[in-house]
Amino acid sequence: MLRNFIDKIKPNFEKGGKWGFLHSTFEAFETFLFVPNEVTRKGSHVRDAMDMKRTMIVVVLALIPCLLFGTYNVGRMHFGALGEAAGFWRMFGFGALKVLPMLVVSYVVGLGIEFIFAQVRGHQVNEGFLVSGLLIPMICPPDVPLWMLAVATAFAVLIGKEVFGGTGMNIWNPALLARAFLFFAYPSQMSGDSVWVADAVSGPTALSMFASGNMEAVPSIGDLFWGFVPGSVGETSAFCILLGAFILLWTGIGSFRIMFSVLVGGILMIWTARLTGATDATVGQHLLSGGFLFGMVFMATDPVTSAQTRCGKLIYGFLLGVMAMLIRICNPAYPEGMMLAILLMNTFAPLIDYGVVNQNIRRRRKRQLKAEACR
Amino acid sequence: MKLSSCMKEWFSAKNMKLVTRPFGSDNPITVQVLGICSALAVTVKLQPAIVMALSVTVVTALSNLIISALRNTIPPRVRIIVQLTVIATLVILVDQVLKAVAYEVSKQLSVFVGLIITNCIVMGRLEAYAMANKPWPSFLDGLGNGIGYGMILVIVAFVRELFGSGTLFGFRVVPESFYAAGYSNNGLFILPPMALIVLGIIIWIHRSLHRDLIEK
Numbered sequence: 229m230l231r232n233f234i235d236k237i238k239p240n241f242e243k244g245g246k247w248g249f250l251h252s253t254f255e256a257f258e259t260f261l262f263v264p265n266e267v268t269r270k271g272s273h274v275r276d277a278m279d280m281k282r283t284m285i286v287v288v289l290a291l292i293p294c295l296l297f298g299t300y301n302v303g304r305m306h307f308g309a310l311g312e313a314a315g316f317w318r319m320f321g322f323g324a325l326k327v328l329p330m331l332v333v334s335y336v337v338g339l340g341i342e343f344i345f346a347q348v349r350g351h352q353v354n355e356g357f358l359v360s361g362l363l364i365p366m367i368c369p370p371d372v373p374l375w376m377l378a379v380a381t382a383f384a385v386l387i388g389k390e391v392f393g394g395t396g397m398n399i400w401n402p403a404l405l406a407r408a409f410l411f412f413a414y415p416s417q418m419s420g421d422s423v424w425v426a427d428a429v430s431g432p433t434a435l436s437m438f439a440s441g442n443m444e445a446v447p448s449i450g451d452l453f454w455g456f457v458p459g460s461v462g463e464t465s466a467f468c469i470l471l472g473a474f475i476l477l478w479t480g481i482g483s484f485r486i487m488f489s490v491l492v493g494g495i496l497m498i499w500t501a502r503l504t505g506a507t508d509a510t511v512g513q514h515l516l517s518g519g520f521l522f523g524m525v526f527m528a529t530d531p532v533t534s535a536q537t538r539c540g541k542l543i544y545g546f547l548l549g550v551m552a553m554l555i556r557i558c559n560p561a562y563p564e565g566m567m568l569a570i571l572l573m574n575t576f577a578p579l580i581d582y583g584v585v586n587q588n589i590r591r592r593r594k595r596q597l598k599a600e601a602c603r
Numbered sequence: 604m605k606l607s608s609c610m611k612e613w614f615s616a617k618n619m620k621l622v623t624r625p626f627g628s629d630n631p632i633t634v635q636v637l638g639i640c641s642a643l644a645v646t647v648k649l650q651p652a653i654v655m656a657l658s659v660t661v662v663t664a665l666s667n668l669i670i671s672a673l674r675n676t677i678p679p680r681v682r683i684i685v686q687l688t689v690i691a692t693l694v695i696l697v698d699q700v701l702k703a704v705a706y707e708v709s710k711q712l713s714v715f716v717g718l719i720i721t722n723c724i725v726m727g728r729l730e731a732y733a734m735a736n737k738p739w740p741s742f743l744d745g746l747g748n749g750i751g752y753g754m755i756l757v758i759v760a761f762v763r764e765l766f767g768s769g770t771l772f773g774f775r776v777v778p779e780s781f782y783a784a785g786y787s788n789n790g791l792f793i794l795p796p797m798a799l800i801v802l803g804i805i806i807w808i809h810r811s812l813h814r815d816l817i818e819k
Contacts, residue, residue, distance in 0.1 A: 375786075387800060391807070413791035 283531075286479050287359045290472035291526065295366060297468045298461040299323035302370045305458050323370075327461055330365035333374045337381040338364075345390045357385070357395070363403035363526065366462025367519065367567075368410065376414055380406040400574045401533050404523075404567055411567065452516035463522035466515075473525040482529040485538060486545040490524045491515075493549025501557045520552060523566035533574040540577070540584040548573040613739060621743040625751030628813060632755040633806045637723040642756055643798040644715055649772050651711045652760035656753025658697045658716060660746060663725050666690050667745030671733040686729045687720070694719045724752055759801050767792030 303319030338361045364381055384406035389398045451457055455465025463469070476482030498514050501507045507514070515521065528534060528548055535544035548569050555565025562568065631637045638659075645655045669689050670677075677685050698716045701709035709716065719725065728748050733741040764770055766789045769777035777786070791797045810816050 379789075391803075409791060412794060413789040414787060415790055 283481055284358045286475065286481050287526070288362055290475040290482075291359075291362055291366065291462070293468040293471045294462040294465065294522070295327070295362070297455055297465045298366060298463075299327045301455055301464055302326050302461065304456065326370045327365060329374055330368065330370075330372070330377055330461070331362070333377050334364040334381050335361040337378045338385050341382060341385045341390065345394065349394075357402075360384070360402045360406075363462075364406045367403060367407050367460050367522070369460050372410065376410060377406075380409040380413075383409045396532055398532060399578075400571050401527050401530050404527055404570055407567055408571060449512055449516065452513065457517070460519065463519045466521050469521045469525050476525065476529065481531075482525065483531075483534070483541055485541040486529045486534055486548075487524055489542045489545030490528050490549040490552075493546040493551075494520060494524075494553050495549075497550045497553035497557075501553065507557045514553065514556075518556070518564045519566045523552070523570055524549075527566075527570050528573075533577060535577040535580045535584075537581050537584040540580045543580050543584070544573055544577055547576075618740055618743055621740055622747035622750070625744075625747040626754060627809075628816065630751045630755065630809070631724045631727075631748050632752055632802070633809050634816060635724075635727070637727055638752055639799075639802070641715055641718065641722060642752075642759060642802060643795045645712060646756055646760040646763055646798050647767065647793055648711075648770075649757065649760045649764050651708055652756045653753070654701065654705065654708045655712060655715065656749070656756045658701070659719055659722060659724070659752055660749025661697055662690065662693045662719055663728055663749040663752075664742055664745035665693050666725060667728055667733040667741040668738050670729050671736060671738040671741035674734050677734075682734065686726060690725055690729075691720050724748055755802070755805065758805060759798055762801050763792045763798060767797075 300316070300320045300323055302323035303321065304323075306322055307319060335357075338357045342357050361381075364377070364384070368377060384402040388400055388402045388405040389395065392398050453466045455467065457464050473482065473487065477484055477487075494515065495511055498507070498509075498511045502511075509517075528545060535541050551572060552565045552569035555562055555568055557565075559565070625631060628634065632639065632642055641655065641659075646652050666686070666689050670686055673685070673689075694717065697719070698709070701712070701716060728745055732744045736744070761771070765776065769775060769782075769788050777788075
């Protein structure tokens with residue numbers, strides 16, 4: 229029935245039709261509802277259901293456990309800090325009241341800008357923002373004012389994406405750019421000693437306890453793993469992140485090379501720091517707290533902004549892990565280094581690829597010359 | 604009679620174009636992309652930006668005039684040294700005047716007044732225009748480029764001071780009720796990267812208005 233309706237109104241949106249200028253908006257909704265009926269007309273092409281919409285929706289699915297747990301955790305932290313007992317649904321409901329408006333704001337602002345640009349430039353609207361729009365609320369503290377979130381989202385989509393030519397052309401991860409904008413523009417709201425725990429109550433995160441050397445107050449490994457700690461909406465529970473990582477790896481969308489090498493780089497750096505006495509926290513505490521795992525699974529693996537070559541991915545991931553821990557441990561002004569490390573390595577990803585590709589060319593040329601000399 | 608015809612020649616349409624062209628289609632910052640670093644450094648507040656714009660305008664206009672008057676006597680092999688000497692003299696004069704009449708602002712601008720010597724716009728205009736043209740058109744060209752530079756500086760400073768500090772010329776313009784309602788100043792606008800981004804947006808707007816400026 230819906231199909232019939234769409235087919236009926238379609239001529240209006242074709243070139244020269246009544247609403248021809250709204251073509252890309254129409255196209256976006258049509259392909260959102262149905263598989264596109266256009267096929268490649270000449271040459272060979274891969275027959276696979278794995279188009280961009282499918283890729284994006286798998287990432288969204290992988291993020292769902294984190295989102296649901298984050299929502300619940302917001303409520304749990306709230307009632308816990310006030311010393312009130314509350315049932316599961318009451319906690320979840322309270323969290324939803326905090327998280328849902330953030331989601332709505334991020335999607336409305338981001339998709340609004342995306343649609344306007346697609347319309348003006350005559351592009352297709354594509355699904356890149358489905359993931360970014362979900363990531364943005366998940367890496368922000370639950371008490372960030374909604375207008376700040378809107379400004380940051382607009383900044384990330386405009387400066388991070390549209391300036392470079394839209395989805396797939398961006399240098400930096402848009403969601404992280406939004407967070408970086410908030411972090412530098414409104415530093416008092418974002419992280420450090422007094423993040424949101426409950427309405428009118430604030431407390432330090434585990435990371436700022438590391439930074440100040442207050443090791444007794446750090447939550448237990450179990451709490452850090454399951455995620456019963458204050459922090460940004462989506463990043464507290466290592467368990468839910470690992471669930472998401474499993475989905476990404478199983479479907480082959482997230483790169484295991486990047487996840488693995490980030491982990492190796494991070495662990496090596498923590499060991500070095502522990503040997504030199506720069507940090508008191510153990511490897512487990514460092515890995516499980518803050519945004520390290522979340523960034524590793526969902527942001528470092530972003531196919532657009534990470535390195536493309538296999539060897540490049542390993543280098544990219546390793547340096548990313550090292551940088552994240554280096555910033556976290558050695559720079560007291562930034563208790564969390566994951567965001568800055570990922571943005572920094574995003575910048576260098578094309579350079580790494582360039583080096584790897586050139587190295588390959590040189591190696592093969594040498595082999596060729598050798599073969600010719602033997603003959 | 605003689606004076607009026609003289610004036611007509613001096614302020615002819617061709618000469619006036621020398622002044623107005625750098626405002627838009629030949630702007631030193633947005634089109635020639637010169638003088639970026641001082642545009643980042645002195646645009647946190649409006650007042651220093653305006654003083655900087657004036658200083659640069661004076662230096663470009665006068666150095667163009669002097670070099671153009673000397674252009675036939677300067678041996679080509681040492682022309683850069685001669686140009687630098689003239690610019691440096693003028694910059695020192697501007698610096699001393701600023702210290703005398705506006706000490707507070709000159710303290711804020713600190714090293715950036717001295718750095719006008721290295722501002723690419725000044726040297727660029729000397730090489731590109733004053734070395735090959737008569738003194739009066741050269742003076743107008745320097746004036747136009749100085750103002751074109753200052754214009755962008757003032758626009759960037761306006762945006763940065765408004766959003767970064769909520770003030771203009773040091774006076775509060777964002778009402779207190781906004782702050783009470785949860786508004787706060789954007790710290791990113793104080794930092795240099797935002798000047799670059801604002802500049803980029805100005806260039807973007809400028810090029811989408813003048814399509815012929817877009818590089819292939």
